[in-house]
Amino acid sequence: MSNRSCDFLPVRKSLNGVWSNMVKVMSRTVVSGILLRRFFKGKVGNGNNISFWIDPWLLNIPLMIVCPNLFRLDSDKRCKVSDRLKLTEDGIMRVWEWKRSMSVIEYGSEWDVLNSLLNAAVLSEAEDSWVWIGIGNGVFSVSAVRNQLYLDMDFSNLFVFEWCKWIPKKCNIFGWRAEMGRIRTALALRRRNIPIADVSCVLCGSADESVDHLFTGCILATRLWQHISSWCKIQNIFAFSFKDLLDVQKFVGLSGRAREIFYGIIIIGCWCIWKARNLFKFQRKKARLEDIIGEVKVLGFLWAKNRAKLSSLTWDSWCKFVIM
Incomplete structure (x- = not known):
């Protein structure tokens, strides 16, 4: 053997x-x-x-x-x-x-x-x-x-979006709307009887552009979560839906301030994916993984330092995900 x-x-x-x-x-x-x-x-x-x-x-x-x-x-x-x-x-x-x-x-x-x-x-x-x-x-x-998996789940309680206190309201509102399927993906627009010729994902083209695909199934999103997993020193993130992404902070072994910061990073990551999608769709600016990763880290550092009362946080410790 x-x-x-x-x-x-x-x-x-x-x-x-x-x-x-x-x-x-x-x-x-x-x-x-x-x-x-x-x-x-x-x-x-x-x-x-x-x-x-x-x-x-x-x-x-x-x-x-x-x-x-x-x-x-x-x-x-x-x-x-x-x-x-x-x-x-x-x-x-x-x-x-x-x-x-x-x-x-x-x-x-x-x-x-x-x-x-x-x-x-x-x-x-x-x-x-x-x-x-x-x-x-x-x-x-x-x-x-x-x-x-849904066969075995208990849906007796409605999902309640958890507000992240250290990121801006616009990101929280975006996350809340995305969880309900209320952001304007191509598939959502077609369901509202808006004529969309092509509903495929503009970032990868491998599937219809839905909320779940854009943030969990798209190859660009998958690679972003792999990088964030490595950066935050946790096991690789596997998610089948947007709700899974919001819940992953409960199962990665983080606690206290580190868990709170990680949850915000997940929402910021989704926010940056959506921005990259819109830039490509409306301005034809190609989405690059390096740019999305950079934006997640820069915005996260800026907001964590100034909104999460981490005034002593340095860029070096942030890049190593050392949260005191």
């Missing part, structure tokens, strides 16, 4: 980064009592790219959970489906490589279960693929995950 985690989402435990953080989110997020990662299932074609034991393919859970003793007995725990099942003219032939002779007494029940499941296995010449088995049509998307 290597030092990778024994899971169908491969990641080395010793390494950090975006993929590592995504795997952690997938491994810890629970929807209706089920881990989010269990909503993915392998669809076997030739079996060359799906792990026989570790990946979920016959069931919605991996075979190593169904038959743990047989899994431990296999000499190659990361073997592929094609290593154990061979497509021949006479059908599917099963090939086993056990560490030692298998005892019917010790493994009999698991052996019967495994063979019963394998009777339903089908191989073909097609490539393996993955399917999303949650809400939707079997195709994975951010909106499908969001809808799945």
Whole structure:
């Protein structure tokens, strides 16, 4: 066994980064009592790219959970489906490589279960693929995950926008309106029967320009949040909606003044993205990530020093996010 985690989402435990953080989110997020990662299932074609034991393919859970003793007995725990099942003219032939002779007494029940499941296995010449088995049509998307998460949420209490005291009113009002979907994105204007020929995001062009896409799905916004995560020394920010962005300050491990400042930085970041969007749309000024990052830091420093009663704050400590 290597030092990778024994899971169908491969990641080395010793390494950090975006993929590592995504795997952690997938491994810890629970929807209706089920881990989010269990909503993915392998669809076997030739079996060359799906792990026989570790990946979920016959069931919605991996075979190593169904038959743990047989899994431990296999000499190659990361073997592929094609290593154990061979497509021949006479059908599917099963090939086993056990560490030692298998005892019917010790493994009999698991052996019967495994063979019963394998009777339903089908191989073909097609490539393996993955399917999303949650809400939707079997195709994975951010909106499908969001809808799945919303199933488990309690909407008995209405969301109340939290006012940030150290940033200007215009930024707070902008955040409040954005949370309600009341800013003039292209999709919002079309819904108001205003003729908009193209509603795609002007910053990336990869999706319709909605509030959630502009501030969480757009590649420019994603890269901004990655930079802010590094700057503020927290785990990478992952958000599916504007509400998620407003709530992220509760889960990043900051407290006291640092948490209050971080919350303001999130709203300032959204404010600067909106400004960059408007400059491009109405003045054709290209949006550059470096300019947005610079504006967030400069405005944040100016307002924090003069409005948050941090008169001793220096530019150097601000850039290192040292909040006293």
